[in-house]
Amino acid sequence: MNDVKFNKIFISLNALIPLAFLGYDGWFGQLSANPVEFFLRTTGVLTLVFLIVTLSVTPLRKAFGWNGLIKYRRMLGLYAFFYGVVHLVTYSIFDKRLDISAIAGDVWQRPFIAIGMLAFAMLVPLAATSTNGMIKRLGGKNWTKLHKLTYPAAILGVIHFWMIVKSDIFYPVLFGLVLAVLLAYRLVPKAKPTVQTSSS
Amino acid sequence: MTEKKIAPSEITPESEYLNRRNFMRLGLLAGSAVATGVVYRSFNPVPPPPVIVAEIGSDVGSSGFSTAESPNTFEEITNYNNFYEFSTSKAGVARPAQNLVTRPWTVEVGGLVQKPKTFDIDQLLRFPQEERVYRFRCVEAWSMVIPWVGFPLKLLLDQVEPLGTAQYVAFETQYDPKVMQSSFSAGIDFPYVEGLRIDEAMHPLAILATGLYGKQMPNQNGAPVRLVVPWKYGFKSIKSIVKITLTDKMPPTTWNISAPSEYGFYSNVNPNVDHPRWSQGSERRIGEDLTMRKTEMFNGYGDQVASLYAGMDLKKDY
Numbered sequence: 001m002n003d004v005k006f007n008k009i010f011i012s013l014n015a016l017i018p019l020a021f022l023g024y025d026g027w028f029g030q031l032s033a034n035p036v037e038f039f040l041r042t043t044g045v046l047t048l049v050f051l052i053v054t055l056s057v058t059p060l061r062k063a064f065g066w067n068g069l070i071k072y073r074r075m076l077g078l079y080a081f082f083y084g085v086v087h088l089v090t091y092s093i094f095d096k097r098l099d100i101s102a103i104a105g106d107v108w109q110r111p112f113i114a115i116g117m118l119a120f121a122m123l124v125p126l127a128a129t130s131t132n133g134m135i136k137r138l139g140g141k142n143w144t145k146l147h148k149l150t151y152p153a154a155i156l157g158v159i160h161f162w163m164i165v166k167s168d169i170f171y172p173v174l175f176g177l178v179l180a181v182l183l184a185y186r187l188v189p190k191a192k193p194t195v196q197t198s199s200s
Numbered sequence: 201m202t203e204k205k206i207a208p209s210e211i212t213p214e215s216e217y218l219n220r221r222n223f224m225r226l227g228l229l230a231g232s233a234v235a236t237g238v239v240y241r242s243f244n245p246v247p248p249p250p251v252i253v254a255e256i257g258s259d260v261g262s263s264g265f266s267t268a269e270s271p272n273t274f275e276e277i278t279n280y281n282n283f284y285e286f287s288t289s290k291a292g293v294a295r296p297a298q299n300l301v302t303r304p305w306t307v308e309v310g311g312l313v314q315k316p317k318t319f320d321i322d323q324l325l326r327f328p329q330e331e332r333v334y335r336f337r338c339v340e341a342w343s344m345v346i347p348w349v350g351f352p353l354k355l356l357l358d359q360v361e362p363l364g365t366a367q368y369v370a371f372e373t374q375y376d377p378k379v380m381q382s383s384f385s386a387g388i389d390f391p392y393v394e395g396l397r398i399d400e401a402m403h404p405l406a407i408l409a410t411g412l413y414g415k416q417m418p419n420q421n422g423a424p425v426r427l428v429v430p431w432k433y434g435f436k437s438i439k440s441i442v443k444i445t446l447t448d449k450m451p452p453t454t455w456n457i458s459a460p461s462e463y464g465f466y467s468n469v470n471p472n473v474d475h476p477r478w479s480q481g482s483e484r485r486i487g488e489d490l491t492m493r494k495t496e497m498f499n500g501y502g503d504q505v506a507s508l509y510a511g512m513d514l515k516k517d518y
Contacts, residue, residue: 006225013229017236021244030246032291033272033280033486034342042244094489110478163477166340167387167458168288 004071011072015079018046019086036094043087044116048161048175050080051154052182059185074130077150081127084120112163119156122149154179247279248295253415258329260349260414265405265504266333271413272344276486278418282338283439284388285373285380286420297420299379300440305424311370311445314361321424325410327351332407332428337469337499339433339455343483348428350409354402362398362446369401370394370451371427372443388458394438395451395465396429397508405430405504408441431501433467464518468509469499473518 022042025031031038054076057069096102107114126147128134135143158179162172212220271277279294286296307324310316329349337343357369375391383390400406409428410417417423422439429436435455445451455463462476471481471494482492498505509517 001225010229010232014232014236017233018240021237021240025244025246032247033276034290034484036484036489037342038244038291095492097490106479109474112477166288166455167284169387170288170385 007072008075011075011079015050015076018042019083036090039090040087040095043083043090044161045171046083047080047087048154048157050076050083051150051157052175052178054080055150055154055179055182059182062185062188078127078130081123084123088120112160115156115163116160119153119160122153122156126150126153151183155183245292245295247275247291250275251278251294251298251418251420253411253418255415256325256329256349256411258325261328261330263330263332266331266347267335267345267500269333269335269345271333271347272486274413277344277346277412278420280486281421282340282434283420283422284386285375285390285392285440287381288386294418294420296379296381297418300419300423301376301379302419302424302440305442307425307441307444309356309360309444311447312363312366313446314363315359317360319356324356324408324425327355327408329410331414332409334405334428334430335499335501336428336430336434336437337483337495339435339463339467339475339480341478341480341483341495342486343493343495343499344486347413348407348409349411349414350407350425350428352404353406353408353427354404356408356444357401357446360446365448366446367398368447368449368451369396369398370443370445370447371396371438371441372445373438374440374442388454392438392454393451394427394436394453396436398446399508400429400505403505403508405501431468431498431505433463433469435463436467466509466514466517468505468514468518469495470497470514470518471495472497473515 022031022039026035026039029035054073057073057076060066060069092098092103096106107117126149129138129143129146138146158172158175161175162169165172280290281293282288282290283293283297286293286300303321305321306318307321308316308318329351331347331349333345333347335343336346353369371394373390373392380390396406406427406429409422409426410424412418412421417426422437422441425441426439427437427441436453450465453463453465455467456465469480474480480495483495485491485493496502
């Protein structure tokens with residue numbers, strides 16, 4: 001097994017551990033007295049965590065020359081999408097009992113739901129075009145352009161999180177600051193390629 | 201990865217090199233999985249062991265104000281509630297709240313009264329205690345049914361003889377920075393303060409609760425004595441009270457200070473006035489994971505309390 005393959009297994013294993021814990025705690029009734037809220041919050045936070053990790057690949061390459069990380073970026077982005085799907089499905093089933101008109105009403109009445117939906121909608125075309133074949137069909141340039149949708153999706157995701165908390169804004173602020181740094185770093189001109197690029 | 205430095209395959213037989221490499225990889229997978237699990241658990245700890253609190257002891261009467269709805273379990277009530285002095289996580293309150301020191305405890309009652317008096321908690325426990333099974337509706341759109349034990353606030357207020365000029369009652373929670381977190385961490389000012397209009401405070405539904413499920417009040421639920429006003433959102437039912445002041449001015453209230461457009465002084469449960477960021481039209485009764493209930497005006501206590509607000513525009517005075 002080569003290193004890339006191993007690293008992908010490494011990432012997948014760790015990315016799925018939170019899901020395993022959610023399943024375990026759910027099975028044993030340990031998801032607090034309000035399991036739906038707990039499940040929603042945790043999968044929402046995980047979506048943001050994976051978006052942040054995905055968006056940190058470019059700054060890490062720039063700062064440290066770890067160009068090998070690019071091989072794992074799509075996968076990390078797909079895990080963000082995966083937790084986003086679980087988040088949305090949980091909401092649709094447990095909060096809305098799959099009632100489309102109730103969901104539509106919610107989007108209309110509650111701005112934070114609308115913002116979360118918009119963020120998710122932006123991730124859908126990114127996941128759909130995540131295959132090698134789609135990159136070829138779109139052409140690298142167009143693909144890269146399309147995938148810049150990750151930026152607004154992450155920003156809206158953080159706003160969505162910020163809007164549901166009351167005064168406990170610590171984590172939304174933390175996510176917001178980290179995201180701001182990661183996005184701002186993209187404005188920094190690219191460093192010259194360094195010698196120690198093989199460290200990944 | 202680091203194996204390039206450690207395993208020079210040129211001099212090690214290839215099979216042994218691969219074995220060693222596989223072994224290291226397996227270790228890396230297992231180690232990282234444990235580390236990720238530890239991080240996850242630190243953010244999402246397992247529920248603490250159930251709290252053990254003493255029985256109330258004295259006779260607890262029953263009340264016609266109790267609902268016939270079946271109450272939530274003791275575990276649900278003691279492991280899921282807001283008490284920002286301890287944690288902003290509802291499941292995270294129970295553990296740190298065990299450090300709250302509830303004896304000795306006094307409640308200072310003063311302001312615009314004839315006979316200001318400081319009550320010891322044991323004196324408060326000598327008021328005639330009765331069980332009040334009330335619906336409890338949080339502003340966050342979840343609800344419970346809780347078998348409180350307590351006595352009407354009116355009984356206490358009558359003892360201090362409010363002056364005719366007293367129009368409001370202000371309440372204050374103990375703030376003990378040794379066992380509670382900072383205002384900065386919680387995002388709201390401490391000590392926590394709340395208030396009622398005096399006719400609300402005198403209403404027979406408004407009680408000072410000293411326990412639940414026939415036991416003394418668990419720390420996390422606001423030991424040793426808290427307010428319960430079941431027709432208002434939960435945050436009005438201030439916990440761990442140390443001070444009650446009668447006044448002629450509308451007193452400041454913590455959540456109103458924090459976000460005046462979201463939390464009014466009255467904060468009556470009202471499905472027709474949405475919180476600016478979420479609907480108040482429905483609620484999740486804790487324990488009912490698959491359904492939402494319709495929220496009732498005044499949390500279903502309209503027959504008893506609606507007259508307090510006759511002629512008021514509750515959309516304006518939310």
